[in-house]
Amino acid sequence: MSADGIRLHARVYARPGEAGDAPPILCMPGLARNARDFEALAPHLAKTRRTIVVEFRGRGESAYAKDPMTYVPPIYVEDVSLLLDELQIGRFATIGTSLGGLVSILMAASMPGRLVGAVLNDVGPELEAKGLERIRDYIGAGGSQPTWVHAARALAQLNSTVYPDYGLHDWLRLTKRTHRLTPEGRIVTDYDKQIAAPLRLPAPEQPVDLWPAYRAFGDIPVLVLRGALSDILARRAAAKMARMLPRARVVEVPGVGHAPTMDEPAAVAAVDAWLADLPAS
Numbered sequence: 001m002s003a004d005g006i007r008l009h010a011r012v013y014a015r016p017g018e019a020g021d022a023p024p025i026l027c028m029p030g031l032a033r034n035a036r037d038f039e040a041l042a043p044h045l046a047k048t049r050r051t052i053v054v055e056f057r058g059r060g061e062s063a064y065a066k067d068p069m070t071y072v073p074p075i076y077v078e079d080v081s082l083l084l085d086e087l088q089i090g091r092f093a094t095i096g097t098s099l100g101g102l103v104s105i106l107m108a109a110s111m112p113g114r115l116v117g118a119v120l121n122d123v124g125p126e127l128e129a130k131g132l133e134r135i136r137d138y139i140g141a142g143g144s145q146p147t148w149v150h151a152a153r154a155l156a157q158l159n160s161t162v163y164p165d166y167g168l169h170d171w172l173r174l175t176k177r178t179h180r181l182t183p184e185g186r187i188v189t190d191y192d193k194q195i196a197a198p199l200r201l202p203a204p205e206q207p208v209d210l211w212p213a214y215r216a217f218g219d220i221p222v223l224v225l226r227g228a229l230s231d232i233l234a235r236r237a238a239a240k241m242a243r244m245l246p247r248a249r250v251v252e253v254p255g256v257g258h259a260p261t262m263d264e265p266a267a268v269a270a271v272d273a274w275l276a277d278l279p280a281s
Contacts, residue, residue, distance in 0.1 A: 002057065002079045004070065009061035010083055011035045013042050015050030021281045023091040023116045024050035026080070028100025030121075030259060032139060032191050034060030036177040037097060041262050041271070045095075048275065052087065054080055056099070058192035068197035076103045077110060093117035093278055095271070098232070098259050102210075109213035117221040117278045119271060122233050122259035124224065124241050125210035131231035131258060140196030144186035151175045151187040161229070162257035174261070215244060221277040222248040225267055229257035247277070 002008055015024065025045050029037040035053040045051045055062040056076050065071060080103065084092065093116050096104040101123035108115050138158060145151035152171040155178070163170065180190040222245055226238045235252075242250045251270040253260040260267050 006057045006065055007063040008057060008079055009055045011053040013046035013051040022049050023093055024052060024089060026092050026094045027053040028096040028103055030098035030100060033178060034190055058195050060190055064192040068194035071195045072198050073102050073106055077106045091116050095119040097121040098123050105210055105213045109216040115220060118217055119223045119274060121225045121262060122227050122230050124233050124237050125214040126237040127232050128234055136199050139199060140193040144188045148172060148175060148187055151179050165255050217245055219246050221274055223270055223274040224248060224250045225260055225270060226250060226252050227256040227258055227260050228252045228254050232258040
């Protein structure tokens, strides 16, 4: 339960016996995503560490907020902090896609000493305006579809440049991660359309500088995954992220844009190498 009374949902994958007191991994999805974003990766992670997958307010099985202006990163940080307290988790690692990665950056700044590692999936302190505008154009829009195939084709039309090599099977898999079946038998996106409300506000004259928050990761292992076709995280920004921290590493995932699903072999291999660098206790 959040501080303002919103029922929140998370999936907890039990810690393997040999993990001992190893800090768990907290997985956080993207803006319009939910816990199913990690349906393949989370069981893989749970082979070695307890894994918790968050669903932000307004997504998946978490309740929708009465005030749409609470769909903002500082509130997500507050919600996740309460979850960590409830689960009595002190130190932890994070894997965050897009919005989830921004939340991770803010947590590094607001929870000094608690993060032991982080994966930032196609996101960083500096984001490309063109990509952000693309996201603003489609978030909160769209109606319903009569079948999963219709929904998959609609999603493919919207995201063909993000996953140019996808076939129908791939689009169906992604659609079932991001959509749900209504009681009326229609297929709709699995989030509150009002999550777009804060994105429609005028941009501030002085954008928030997230580089100081990013530096708060310090010397923990940080993996920056970048979709090779990304219009959100520029290659130069990712390179700057690698230079700024002593244990930051950038891995490009070929053939995809924003954001890698982390099912890709290059992404899984990079995450496995990052896992090996995490502290055992």
